[in-house]
Amino acid sequence: MILDGIGMLFGIPFSLYYEDNDVSTLLETGLSIAAIGGLIFASLKNYKKDIRKRESYLIVGSGWIAMSAFGALPFVIHGSIPSYTDAFFETISGFTTTGASILNDIESLPHGLLFWRSFTQWLGGMGIIVLSLAILPILGIGGMQLFVAEVPGPTKDKIHPRIRETAKRLWGIYLLLTLAETALLITGGMNLFDALTHSFTTMATGGFSTKQASIAAWDSPFIHYVIIFFMFVAGMNFSLHYYWLRGAWKKLTGNDEFKFYLFFVLGVSIVIAVDLFLHGYGNVEKSFRDSLFQTVSIVTTTGYVTSDYETWGAFYQIVFFILLFAGGCAGSTGGAIKMVRHQLLIKNSLNELKRLLHPRAVIPVRFNKKIVSNEVLANIMAFSFWYIAIFLAGMLILSLLGMDFISAIGAAATTLGNVGPGIGTVGPSLNFANVPTAGKWILSFLMLVGRLELFTILVIFSKSFWKK
Amino acid sequence: MILDGIGMLFGIPFSLYYEDNDVSTLLETGLSIAAIGGLIFASLKNYKKDIRKRESYLIVGSGWIAMSAFGALPFVIHGSIPSYTDAFFETISGFTTTGASILNDIESLPHGLLFWRSFTQWLGGMGIIVLSLAILPILGIGGMQLFVAEVPGPTKDKIHPRIRETAKRLWGIYLLLTLAETALLITGGMNLFDALTHSFTTMATGGFSTKQASIAAWDSPFIHYVIIFFMFVAGMNFSLHYYWLRGAWKKLTGNDEFKFYLFFVLGVSIVIAVDLFLHGYGNVEKSFRDSLFQTVSIVTTTGYVTSDYETWGAFYQIVFFILLFAGGCAGSTGGAIKMVRHQLLIKNSLNELKRLLHPRAVIPVRFNKKIVSNEVLANIMAFSFWYIAIFLAGMLILSLLGMDFISAIGAAATTLGNVGPGIGTVGPSLNFANVPTAGKWILSFLMLVGRLELFTILVIFSKSFWKK
Numbered sequence: 047m048i049l050d051g052i053g054m055l056f057g058i059p060f061s062l063y064y065e066d067n068d069v070s071t072l073l074e075t076g077l078s079i080a081a082i083g084g085l086i087f088a089s090l091k092n093y094k095k096d097i098r099k100r101e102s103y104l105i106v107g108s109g110w111i112a113m114s115a116f117g118a119l120p121f122v123i124h125g126s127i128p129s130y131t132d133a134f135f136e137t138i139s140g141f142t143t144t145g146a147s148i149l150n151d152i153e154s155l156p157h158g159l160l161f162w163r164s165f166t167q168w169l170g171g172m173g174i175i176v177l178s179l180a181i182l183p184i185l186g187i188g189g190m191q192l193f194v195a196e197v198p199g200p201t202k203d204k205i206h207p208r209i210r211e212t213a214k215r216l217w218g219i220y221l222l223l224t225l226a227e228t229a230l231l232i233t234g235g236m237n238l239f240d241a242l243t244h245s246f247t248t249m250a251t252g253g254f255s256t257k258q259a260s261i262a263a264w265d266s267p268f269i270h271y272v273i274i275f276f277m278f279v280a281g282m283n284f285s286l287h288y289y290w291l292r293g294a295w296k297k298l299t300g301n302d303e304f305k306f307y308l309f310f311v312l313g314v315s316i317v318i319a320v321d322l323f324l325h326g327y328g329n330v331e332k333s334f335r336d337s338l339f340q341t342v343s344i345v346t347t348t349g350y351v352t353s354d355y356e357t358w359g360a361f362y363q364i365v366f367f368i369l370l371f372a373g374g375c376a377g378s379t380g381g382a383i384k385m386v387r388h389q390l391l392i393k394n395s396l397n398e399l400k401r402l403l404h405p406r407a408v409i410p411v412r413f414n415k416k417i418v419s420n421e422v423l424a425n426i427m428a429f430s431f432w433y434i435a436i437f438l439a440g441m442l443i444l445s446l447l448g449m450d451f452i453s454a455i456g457a458a459a460t461t462l463g464n465v466g467p468g469i470g471t472v473g474p475s476l477n478f479a480n481v482p483t484a485g486k487w488i489l490s491f492l493m494l495v496g497r498l499e500l501f502t503i504l505v506i507f508s509k510s511f512w513k514k
Numbered sequence: 515m516i517l518d519g520i521g522m523l524f525g526i527p528f529s530l531y532y533e534d535n536d537v538s539t540l541l542e543t544g545l546s547i548a549a550i551g552g553l554i555f556a557s558l559k560n561y562k563k564d565i566r567k568r569e570s571y572l573i574v575g576s577g578w579i580a581m582s583a584f585g586a587l588p589f590v591i592h593g594s595i596p597s598y599t600d601a602f603f604e605t606i607s608g609f610t611t612t613g614a615s616i617l618n619d620i621e622s623l624p625h626g627l628l629f630w631r632s633f634t635q636w637l638g639g640m641g642i643i644v645l646s647l648a649i650l651p652i653l654g655i656g657g658m659q660l661f662v663a664e665v666p667g668p669t670k671d672k673i674h675p676r677i678r679e680t681a682k683r684l685w686g687i688y689l690l691l692t693l694a695e696t697a698l699l700i701t702g703g704m705n706l707f708d709a710l711t712h713s714f715t716t717m718a719t720g721g722f723s724t725k726q727a728s729i730a731a732w733d734s735p736f737i738h739y740v741i742i743f744f745m746f747v748a749g750m751n752f753s754l755h756y757y758w759l760r761g762a763w764k765k766l767t768g769n770d771e772f773k774f775y776l777f778f779v780l781g782v783s784i785v786i787a788v789d790l791f792l793h794g795y796g797n798v799e800k801s802f803r804d805s806l807f808q809t810v811s812i813v814t815t816t817g818y819v820t821s822d823y824e825t826w827g828a829f830y831q832i833v834f835f836i837l838l839f840a841g842g843c844a845g846s847t848g849g850a851i852k853m854v855r856h857q858l859l860i861k862n863s864l865n866e867l868k869r870l871l872h873p874r875a876v877i878p879v880r881f882n883k884k885i886v887s888n889e890v891l892a893n894i895m896a897f898s899f900w901y902i903a904i905f906l907a908g909m910l911i912l913s914l915l916g917m918d919f920i921s922a923i924g925a926a927a928t929t930l931g932n933v934g935p936g937i938g939t940v941g942p943s944l945n946f947a948n949v950p951t952a953g954k955w956i957l958s959f960l961m962l963v964g965r966l967e968l969f970t971i972l973v974i975f976s977k978s979f980w981k982k
Contacts, residue, residue: 099871185870364913364922368906391899398896399976401889402653402969403567420888421869427895428866431859438836445829452919454832501870508867 048087050116051080053169057161060239066156071124079116099185100511106177106502110494114138117166126155135478135486140166142497143174143379145253145349145466146489148479152258157239160256164243171250171379172220174497175284179377180212182499219287224249227276234269248276251379253349253466260351260474261339270335270352274342281307281346281374302414303375303386310372310385315341318365322358340366346374347381349466354475363452363469370459370468371433381464381496383433387426390418432500437462440492447482457481461489462496516555518584519548521637525629528707534624539592547584567653568979574645574970578638578962582606585634594623603946603954608634610965611642611847613721613817613934614957616947620726625707628724632711639718639847640688642965643752647845648680650967687755692717695744702737716744719847721817721934728819728942729807738803738820742810749775749814749842770882771843771854778840778853783809786833790826808834814842815849817934819942831920831937838927838936839901849932849964851901855894858886900968905930908960915950925949929957930964 054076061069097105117140118133127133132148139146140163149155155163224245231241240256247254257263261273279287286304289297298304319330319337327333336353343350344366355362372388374380393411400409411418440458449457449471456468457478467474472481481489495503505511522544529537565573585608586601595601600616607614608631617623623631692713699709708724715722725731729741747755754772757765766772787798787805795801804821811818812834823830840856842848861879868877878885908926917925917939924936925946935942940949949957963971973979 360916360918361910361913363919364910368910391895394892395896395899395903396976398893399969399973400978401893402973403976403978420892423895424862424888424891425866425869427859427891428863430898431863435863442829442832442836445832448828450828451831501867505867505870508864508871510868510871 047083047112047116048080049169050113051076051083053165054120054162056165057158060161061156061158064157066158068124068156068158071120072158075120075123102185103502103505106498107506110141110498114141117141120159120162124159126159131483131486135490136163137166138490138493140252140254141170142464142493143167143170143250143252144461144464144493146461147254147477149477150479152256161243164246164254167250167252167254168246171252172217174379175216175220176213179216179285180209216284219284220249223276223279227272230272231269234266234272236269248273248348249280249379251277251280251346251348251374255350262352267335270339273350274339277342277346277348278311281378281380283375283377285377303389306389307375307385311342311345344369344465345372347463347465351467351474354473356469356473367456367459367469370463370465373463383430387429390423390426391430394423429500432504436492436495436500440488443488444485447485449485457489458492461492464493464496515551515580515584516548517637518581519544519551521633522588522630524633525626528629529624529626532625534626536592536624536626539588540626540630543588543591570653571970571973574966575974578609578966582609585609588627588630592627594627599951599954603958604631605634606958606961608720608722609638610932610961611635611638611718611720612929612932612961614929615722615945617945618947620724629711632714632722635718635720635722636714639720640685642847643684643688644681647684647753648677684752687752688717691744691747695740698740699737702734702740704737716741716816717748717847719745719748719814719816719842723818730820735803738807741818742807745810745814745816746779749846749848751843751845753845771857774857775843775853779810779813812837812933813840815931815933819935822941822943824937824941835924835927835937838931838933841931851898855897858891858894859898862891897968900972904960904963908956911956912953915953917953925957926960929960932961932964
């Protein structure tokens with residue numbers, strides 16, 4: 047709440063500059079929320095009980111919900127999003143870095159609120175980096191076990207300094223990359239406000255824009271390529287950024303997931319670009335740029351739009367529907383299933399063909415030259431199963447609420463994957479305004495579950511969690 | 515080819531009785547194919563090379579293709595299906611026990627050809643039982659490893675008597691159940707021809723009917739319940755039939771997959787029945803019967819129709835789309851993913867939640883009270899991955915050929931799962947006549963891959979298969 051309240055204040059200078067009418071709303075709401083948060087914090091100061099595994103699941107889950115519940119208030123109080131359901135949807139879409147929006151006229155919002163809307167994504171991205179690289183590995187979630195040689199138990203002495211140290215370094219990189227993008231976007235002709243807010247939502251792979259037309263509002267190849275580059279970077283494992291920023295490129299070329307990610311994105315983009323060009327979409331550069339932009343945008347789960355892929359033909363509705371499940375690398379700000387899991391599923395599936403022909407041979411799955419344990423494979427199998435099960439359940443409920451097949455399938459996939467645009471009535475040039483109220487709460491839940499790598503939320507619903 | 519040729523002759527008595535014009539076609543084509551087959555067989559008699567693993571994959575795959583390639587000839591020669599593509603599609607849909615049809619007016623076909631069309635499914639079902647219960651376990655495919663305590667290596671001495679012995683017993687049961695259903699359907703008012711052909715296609719979970727309206731052509735609750743019972747029985751593991759036919763019911767109640775299958779089918783049917791009844795679909799019995807019929811029909815991958823579920827509302831389009839992936843039990847004539855795999859995926863996914871909370875505890879997945887090995891889990895993981903990958907690839911190609919999203923997704927799912935009807939333009943009251951020619955070949959391939967438990971075909975495409 048303290049973070050929420052203070053965060054709301056940062057947009058005020060822009061509102062003052064642009065003479066908007068949301069200054070008092072942001073000031074009063076922000077200070078009130080921060081003050082209440084401060085009082086609660088002070089009253090809990092003497093509460094010294096150890097935080098154990100179970101509590102940490104509850105803290106992470108309820109933290110994201112509380113941030114969104116309070117973060118939605120300025121929109122309602124100001125009146126620019128009168129319905130609390132809509133405001134909550136928009137805000138949890140921010141904090142989960144999804145980017146799905148219910149707004150029909152984004153430009154009508156005052157700058158302070160627009161700043162706050164983008165800032166929720168930046169904060170969410172910040173949270174997710176630390177969660178996925180420092181906290182979840184300790185809980186055994188998120189596929190990052192693969193990168194951690196020794197996962198320490200949750201002892202009181204070790205966690206705190208470790209998380210704090212890791213968090214500081216990661217946030218340094220995150221801030222640095224955000225400022226670098228801002229500078230480049232200003233160079234490309236954006237004003238400070240747009241450059242800053244779009245850098246927030248790029249680095250978070252969030253995808254909220256300050257324009258209804260999203261990035262298509264800027265007809266500048268330079269701006270498009272800058273955003274493509276930073277979306278791609280945001281979809282990388284942030285622990286890799288340490289190395290290449292210091293010139294240790296070998297760490298990149300030796301990383302199986304990074305190579306898979308790079309070749310996947312390039313491969314898909316080139317195939318689409320050739321097809322678009324052959325069908326007379328535009329010149330070579332334009333075909334390649336739009337294809338690369340939309341592929342990187344959807345694969346990294348950012349969700350920016352420069353061209354509506356649904357207008358490229360019925361085939362692309364299916365292609366981009368499938369890409370909604372891709373996701374960037376583990377330890378990035380991206381959502382969905384993520385590269386490393388796809389890669390291990392593919393490796394295991396190819397190995398199985400060898401195993402059938404040579405039943406006595408031991409053919410393990412390897413990743414970064416190390417053997418992947420059966421425990422990790424069982425975890426990935428469970429993750430994929432839950433992912434599909436939750437997706438199907440979400441889609442079923444949405445269709446019960448009256449959504450058509452394609453929109454239901456698209457809305458469930460894009461929110462669970464934290465992407466943003468889907469297909470059908472929630473496609474890239476449309477939005478979530480017309481989803482029924484109950485559907486908006488279901489989709490909010492899907493965003494949360496997807497963002498927190500499923501298990502963080504699912505364990506809370508398991509029987510063993512509540513056993514003594 | 516010998517089997518194919520002789521099989522074509524069995525329908526001739528019906529054609530003579532009904533004075534149809536296909537007697538000479540069936541006689542000449544059947545005898546020619548059988549004769550050519552006989553000549554090839556005689557010339558190969560002195561070929562004594564051992565059949566090894568690799569050869570057995572090729573034999574199974576090419577066997578199914580050859581049966582369909584020759585089996586399609588009578589339709590083309592008679593002229594009732596002029597296009598060879600269509601005839602091949604219809605015949606491989608038969609031998610794979612799928613039941614997807616390109617016929618717009620089934621009743622216009624002469625009885626001999628209709629008999630042959632149903633008989634292809636019965637033969638396919640016969641083949642699949644032996645394949646899944648006697649041959650694939652030796653190759654390590656199909657999930658039946660779970661039921662076989664010791665899988666013997668493919669040594670020359672052991673395979674032959676073992677397969678022959680198992681096959682004889684299974685075919686005895688298959689024949690017995692087919693005759694029992696025929697007798698009951700005649701009791702219910704069907705004529706001998708319809709009773710026999712529908713028993714063929716029920717026991718094979720095939721779904722070809724001699725009527726364009728499928729089972730809806732008979733407005734008899736008795737007939738519907740008889741078919742429901744035998745579809746359910748055909749979806750059970752055939753090795754279980756040994757036991758309950760002899761009164762050993764404990765073998766049923768102690769079988770985890772059977773219990774899961776039973777409760778799944780009943781659970782889904784009751785929920786749908788209540789919903790149909792509440793929406794004024796009909797009286798309690800009619801709602802329950804149609805719901806049970808369609809659920810059993812799709813879950814067992816039979817594909818008969820008494821009521822078009824697409825007219826029940828958009829929600830049911832999604833429900834039945836999902837059910838296309840269910841499948842009956844391993845060792846049945848059903849296709850798709852099958853109960854045991856779903857069950858183990860669910861068990862592993864629930865276990866993973868426990869493992870996260872108790873990382874030091876060893877929590878194995880159990881099935882029929884035995885611990886499931888990591889090898890079996892890796893196999894199921896690979897199977898599910900390939901299943902989804904092939905489904906998505908099929909759907910992508912179909913949409914490239916011009917099919918719309920819903921029809922493409924439905925056609926790929928229903929052929930890979932060997933079900934029959936899909937959703938959209940290939941829904942229960944429509945057919946595959948309007949699928950583009952290239953699409954029919956793609957769908958034929960999907961039927962074959964799905965029928966042979968994926969791996970039988972996939973290994974042939976793997977690098978290691980062709981290595982010395």
